[in-house]
Amino acid sequence: MKSEILPGPVMDANKLNRRNFWDTLPSLWNSESEDTLDCCQVRVETHDVKSFFFATPDGSAFAFQPGQFITLELEINGEPVNRCYTISSSPARPHTISITVKRVPGGPVSNWLHDNLKAGDKVRVMRPAGEFTCAAHPAEKYLFLSAGSGITPLMSMSRAHHDLSDDRDIVFIHSARTPDDIIFERELGLIAANQQNFRTRFICEQLGQRREWSGPTGMLSLAALRLMAPDFMEREIFVCGPAPYMKAVRNMLNEAGFDRVRYHEESFSFETLQQETGQAIAVNGAATANKESLASVGFEINFQKSNRQIVCGPQQHVLDAARSAGVRLASSCAQGMCGTCKVKLISGTVDMQHKGGIRQREIDQGMVLLCCSKPLSNLVVDK
Template sequence: MMRDAATFEPVESRLTKPQFWGTLPARWTSDVEETLVCCQVRQETHDVKSFFFRSPAGHGFSFEPGQFVTLELEIDGETINRCYTISSSPTRPHTISITVKRVPGGKVSNWLHDNLQAGAQVRVLGPSGEFTCARHPARKYLFLSAGSGITPLMSMSRAHHELSEDRDIAFVHSARTPEDIIFARELDLIATNQSNFRASFVCERVGTRTNWPGVTGFLTLPLLKLIAPDFMEREVFTCGPAPYMKAVRDLLDEAGFDRRHYHEESFSFETLIEEAPELLAEVAPAENGDVLANTFAVSFSRSNREIHCGTDQHVLDAARQAGVRLPASCTQGMCGTCKVKLVSGQVEMKHNGGIRQREIDQGMVLLCCSKPLSDLVVDK
């Protein structure tokens, strides 16, 4: 045993082991502990970083691979909510990670890359989401991803790997260049350890890797048949930019794939609203004469706007129809992006975990899943 020359005290006795070693942590919940601590930042590619978080109280994270969390960030004096898929595996419950691509001009992704460091505290809500292989057990899977859409499928792959479940998984990832492939080495490692796991990469161009031995171009039906000849028998999970997911749907429809075995992320976390309430669907404003009797007035106190909302219509939908731009993401009551303070009035709200009970008690609501029961005044 090594000893210190001055005191002869064993060096090991002076080292403090992490509190969580050898213990099963109590489950973390954002209702009880809203703030997590960033414990590591890892550079994945030239424009992608992974951020790891730990519970200050030592709580553990329980989630299904493929789910997401919502970060509540203070940027330039403004509170901004953004959803990010969990990239880590639930088999490692002491930490949780998200993997973020820097979006040119993106307010949140650039702030995270430039400012979030180990030791920083962040308010986090979740986990939430239904895009998970845990709810669709299958003998064979096909994972299709592009860009940062790899994160939920990476969580699923890591979970199978660390549980030593050698499930038949064909993982096909598309990237701009070989340098843009996220988790390339780890996917190769999983493929080495799991005989039924196969990772394939499709790069739009070779970039600086002139010796790239892989496929260049885009994913096509003939290429998919070459990579996974039995793809028609597989449970398919897809995540990536909206144009990519549409291309995948078209490709599978062309092949006659049974959509009952197809699953995709219902919204793009990083691109749908990264900087862009203006990216929300454009709907023609209603004419004044279209206001019906069974509506209530909704006033936005800070923007000095007023709209009318039907009794069986969600406030967010009515706002979009009236041309009012509001931050929103999932539109399913899960992410918390459209959370606002209800100054006066009452709503019927049916959410899916995107708001804490204490926030509801304080008068907060999610506009995407709230229907008016009276005239409303919203602090927005």
């Protein structure tokens, strides 16, 4: 499907001059001092996928590793909502940064972005974070495996190698529902045409409307993997996609006897995680309702606004203890990445091991992420 650029406000000459794209080397964007970015372009990638491009107001440049993510801080229906999205753009093009979002049925954030965010809008964004990157695992030969919108971090890696003229031996196999659902199909073809050692393969579950499709159909299997990447056992493998896809790939590689030291995966869909979180609250609450171990040892957590008190074990994350006690708290990733569970700590101390979901200035102001904080004393939380 041909990409379509949605119309937006024309950038005036003064604003363009302030960016100084070509006159000087830009400074690096610091989200601690400037956390608001300008949406400068929206592209339609497929019938239910859009890419959103952002730039800094002062023209400063973005620095990140391909495969990392950013966290958007949005307000939807009057409620603050945080979501992490993998960066799809190349770090070798530092003046803009992009995310590519699939519209998820019932997903509050993806639908809001598709229906509302346009060029000229401003969005609060937290700095790039994450450890899923080929930059941390240099290899002569890579195998990229993705499904659906899981293509985005691997697209960032592919774009980076292409932009840097690094003709690395890469096989990129992407699974899609139909040929019309293949994200970045034409661009991946262009990269393959420009890079002698970059090969891309697509496998589609169904034909859909494109009856002339000549590629393979069905689900990725070990037999198909051996046909498309005969030497996959020698490659560094990066995988991203929905949970069932990830599980199927792990099973395939285990069956083949692949060395998992050279296996790397990333899988977080915050549109579905909230539903899973709600289920986890119910399950965990039922499973621990009759347990009394934490009542005899641990710290008292006082949620001041809701007037709730719970007991949290010294090796237990506060969010887990709250869930077990039936306290409903906003959360998404449960890994210290997205910032959804951020609260003000009125008193007490915690051991917080986050992964980029909170700014240093917020920590200095007494904010904590409950999902990755273990109590070191009794706590009073402004919640």
